[in-house]
Amino acid sequence: MKAFVDAPTCDANGNRLTRTVNSVTEDYAYDDADKLLEVKIGQQTVKEFTYDSAGRTTAVETSAGTTSLTYDYESRVTGITYPNQSTNSFTYNGLDTRVGMTDSGGSKTFLRDGVSVTSPVLSDGAATYTPAISERRSSSTTFYHAGIKNGDSQSSTGQSVTASVQYDAFGNVTSSSGTWSGPFAYGGPYGYQSDPDSGLKLLGHRYYDPSTGRFLTRDPIKDGRNWYGYCGSAPLVRTDPTGTVTLVFTGTKLKWFRDDGTLVDSVPAFSGAPGKGRRDQGQRGGPIPEGTYSIDPNEDQYATYNIFAYPWAGYPPSPAWGDRRIPLKGGPDVPGRTGGYFLHGGEFVGSIGCIDIGPNDIKIIDKLGKLTKKIKLVVDYMDWNGTVPSSDNNKPVKWKEYLQQRQ
CATH class of the missing domain: 2.40.440.10 (L,D-transpeptidase catalytic domain-like)
Known part of the structure; x- marks a missing residue:
């Protein structure tokens, strides 16, 4: 099924006020520090958010229950606990780079081509990657095909399409076919990594939630008016700005x-x-x-x-x-x-x-x-x-x- 998403309305700080998906309108409410408090459809609250004193998202409440998040002293996500009590855990090195994770698919150890958090991932223990070109898993090679910003299809060595996916500007799936392999899809050419259990995306240092169009934690450099905003609320024409x-x-x-x-x-x-x-x-x-x-x-x-x-x-x-x-x-x-x-x-x-x-x-x-x-x-x-x-x-x-x- 294809989702039809209207452009969101935003306040002066770039906070999303409304979003309409398939003719259903969501309303967003914030506190004075730009923290998202709740999302409503009509009079019903469908999501509620809790934060710690550092402004980090620590819990998300939905009809399915509570998803809890924990952090280390660098505000890096170290664990996620879901309503069914299943968990994800994450480890980092001394340079703030994520080097390991355990989720429903098992444990992964990441090897990068460099030492920074934006250095391309070469392997995760289950697959090896040629960044933005292909991945090899067991004896099978899958090729990526991407537009300007996103990976939109994958093919086999026999040149048949094995999966395709389309996104709205903020990274929510609007249509798909087949089963996408690996973490590089929305923003894949830029190194965005999608986590399958949570739906969150790791963008260098911070985790991004495409469902809200916001980061889970404040901008560590505290620049601008809104420290949770993503791409200046204009992701259709931007990825991660690099000018400053x-x-x-x-x-x-x-x-x-x-x-x-x-x-x-x-x-x-x-x-x-x-x-x-x-x-x-x-x-x-x-x-x-x-x-x-x-x-x-x-x-x-x-x-x-x-x-x-x-x-x-x-x-x-x-x-x-x-x-x-x-x-x-x-x-x-x-x-x-x-x-x-x-x-x-x-x-x-x-x-x-x-x-x-x-x-x-x-x-x-x-x-x-x-x-x-x-x-x-x-x-x-x-x-x-x-x-x-x-x-x-x-x-x-x-x-x-x-x-x-x-x-």
Whole structure:
């Protein structure tokens, strides 16, 4: 059966107010923070949503019962429990990439062509993939055929069509035939992964619900007026916008986001002397203060020279800036220091006031230098409760040793 979907109406923040499917109109209600509270058909509530204090969707109530979701400290979905008490579970690596899942089809382990959350999936333990071209499962090869945005049909090696599917702009199936193989369909050419049990789609860092046209969690870079919105409520002409880059420093990681909240890269990062933490902001040896900074790509600097500093008493001087550095503009002033912050590398973990990304300085700063627009950097310690790594007596730790311990 083919579904006929009218274009939704939206408010000024891009929240869907109504949607009509096969002449049946749904009405949507929100709170002042753009959280979707309920969906009604006529006077009957067909969906209700519950959130935690971080604005993450934790429960969806329908006539079938309650679907519950759990998250880790990075707001990544770790588990889903359905009304029949069946479950899905998800695991991630230190770079925020989903590396495993268990659902009704069994357990899968994902191998990607790269380390970022948008790197193409090459295998999941059950099948191997040539991204946007084909998949091989057991001894059978299936080929993908796609339009500009979506996979719309699959064929066998004998060139016969084995499955076809059509979507509305938000990713809801409007017609289909056969049985689609694999997770890459709606948005498949862009790496969107559809989870068969939940109907959710993993778009890099966040899960997206096509039935509501919204993400389950807030935009981690908190950009724009609506932190749950997808493609500016115009998915017919957009996928994930890529025009703007935002960096977020969390106290332990530097994360690179596209403007839609898709996580592109994540590397270990620290600010402050050994043993210092968020409570030491504004004090000598403390981390860079929370706030919003900017980076000019034209100011990336190759370390043709390098300062040798004595950042911690009792240690010989060492290269304090690594091989690359780039200045950070703006942000709040602190006692005894007005600006002068940098993003840089270094031999030892931590930096008095700057953001230290250790051996990742070349990779990250060279990429920043190739951009054409100014970059926003947000320092947000909301989830940082620890301190800068140190050995006994708050002595510094070399990056090489720190990274080896985390492997």
